Amino acid sequence: MARQPSRRVVTDDDISDEFWGQEYPPVARELLASAVSCFASKGFNATTTRDITAAVGLSPGALYVHFPSKEEVLYTIMRIGHQRVLEAITVPAAGIVEPDPGTVVAELVRRFVVWHARYHTVARVSQGLHELAALNREHYELVAAQRHMITGVFRSAVNAGIDTGDFDVSDVGGTVRAIVSLGIDIVRWYRVDGSETPDELADSYARLAQRMLGLKIRD
Amino acid sequence: MARQPSRRVVTDDDISDEFWGQEYPPVARELLASAVSCFASKGFNATTTRDITAAVGLSPGALYVHFPSKEEVLYTIMRIGHQRVLEAITVPAAGIVEPDPGTVVAELVRRFVVWHARYHTVARVSQGLHELAALNREHYELVAAQRHMITGVFRSAVNAGIDTGDFDVSDVGGTVRAIVSLGIDIVRWYRVDGSETPDELADSYARLAQRMLGLKIRD
Numbered sequence: 001m002a003r004q005p006s007r008r009v010v011t012d013d014d015i016s017d018e019f020w021g022q023e024y025p026p027v028a029r030e031l032l033a034s035a036v037s038c039f040a041s042k043g044f045n046a047t048t049t050r051d052i053t054a055a056v057g058l059s060p061g062a063l064y065v066h067f068p069s070k071e072e073v074l075y076t077i078m079r080i081g082h083q084r085v086l087e088a089i090t091v092p093a094a095g096i097v098e099p100d101p102g103t104v105v106a107e108l109v110r111r112f113v114v115w116h117a118r119y120h121t122v123a124r125v126s127q128g129l130h131e132l133a134a135l136n137r138e139h140y141e142l143v144a145a146q147r148h149m150i151t152g153v154f155r156s157a158v159n160a161g162i163d164t165g166d167f168d169v170s171d172v173g174g175t176v177r178a179i180v181s182l183g184i185d186i187v188r189w190y191r192v193d194g195s196e197t198p199d200e201l202a203d204s205y206a207r208l209a210q211r212m213l214g215l216k217i218r219d
Numbered sequence: 220m221a222r223q224p225s226r227r228v229v230t231d232d233d234i235s236d237e238f239w240g241q242e243y244p245p246v247a248r249e250l251l252a253s254a255v256s257c258f259a260s261k262g263f264n265a266t267t268t269r270d271i272t273a274a275v276g277l278s279p280g281a282l283y284v285h286f287p288s289k290e291e292v293l294y295t296i297m298r299i300g301h302q303r304v305l306e307a308i309t310v311p312a313a314g315i316v317e318p319d320p321g322t323v324v325a326e327l328v329r330r331f332v333v334w335h336a337r338y339h340t341v342a343r344v345s346q347g348l349h350e351l352a353a354l355n356r357e358h359y360e361l362v363a364a365q366r367h368m369i370t371g372v373f374r375s376a377v378n379a380g381i382d383t384g385d386f387d388v389s390d391v392g393g394t395v396r397a398i399v400s401l402g403i404d405i406v407r408w409y410r411v412d413g414s415e416t417p418d419e420l421a422d423s424y425a426r427l428a429q430r431m432l433g434l435k436i437r438d
Binding site: 124172181184188208216 | 260261262264284321343346347348352356390393394397401403404405408415420423424427430431433
């Protein structure tokens with residue numbers, strides 16, 4: 001179970017400039033990275049715009065040059081975070097020519113787990129319950145649509161394996177939710193200085209997902 | 220994936236007076252229930268003592284009659300919450316005379332899942348990352364010891380099934396963590412007005428846990 005998170009969670013996610021996208025100038029990217037650190041360490045509600053700007057050596061007003069509100073900063077982090085997850089699990093898997101459903105699901109779970117372990121600080125914000133609740137209605141609907149697409153990728157892969165007879169699943173929705181849930185819960189406890197690398201964790205969870213799906217070993 | 224939590228999370232956990240224990244007078248129990256609601260809806264860091272007392276019609280100073288600090292209120296919720304989980308999973312299962320390991324783990328998972336679904340608001344506080352981080356060192360160590368005991372109950376049950384040959388597990392620690400993790404993640408998305416009852420969810424997760432353990436069906 002979770003070890004105590006450090007009092008001041010530094011973003012050990014090693015977020016590159018490419019993460020945020022080219023449309024954000026360097027200062028905006030710094031503000032986003034600072035906001036990730038602040039929101040992850042004390043939550044959106046307890047973070048002030050001063051907290052976000054002070055960490056990058058700016059006055060509070062500097063935030064409004066780039067974002068109309070603290071909520072918009074949060075939404076930007078969530079939108080880009082979910083977009084990166086979607087990219088991570090939908091880029092075609094290299095080297096798999098005619099993938100069988102068990103291999104496809106294992107690869108999906110691997111990519112999902114590696115992403116959430118590697119970007120656990122960003123994901124802690126974008127999966128945060130208080131953070132989701134803090135989005136305005138329009139922004140929430142947009143993030144919900146992204147989440148729906150992510151679940152849809154898993155659901156399609158599971159249904160494909162049911163159709164071929166490789167998987168034995170009675171409750172598709174519940175099993176898909178459990179597989180996704182297992183991946184998301186990583187952000188609650190994962191630490192870069194822990195005993196497992198993202199890849200090791202990913203292999204372990206890929207096997208557990210195959211078992212949850214009742215994967216039959218082909219002769 | 221998670222639907223948007225309501226703006227104002229009311230405690231729909233139906234916490235009875237017995238939940239908190241006899242040592243707390245009625246006013247202290249009301250303050251604890253109010254604190255659960257406040258911490259769950261906006262987080263410990265963004266909750267003031269005024270928020271907690273106002274909801275039960277008292278002045279901020281009234282809190283200090285019963286608790287020395289806001290942190291002590293949080294610790295009390297966490298300590299009792301974890302204690303109730305431990306009680307839920309360690310009371311002997313009635314009606315199982317000579318339980319086989321697969322049945323024992325299924326029953327454990329069922330009880331763990333039912334508890335976390337039924338008390339998801341309390342659990343959202345006691346599993347909260349910012350909340351764990353807000354405990355002082357001594358309190359954190361005490362809660363960590365409770366968490367260690369909870370994991371230990373699952374670990375023993377898994378090891379028993381490995382010893383009898385009922386389970387096929389290569390990574391005991393990782394598999395136990397995954398089973399516990401799946402149960403804890405319920406508190407992120409569970410809602411009483413959702414499509415599944417705690418019992419239905421528990422049955423589903425019990426079967427998934429048996430699969431993760433590679434339970435062999437006995438002849």
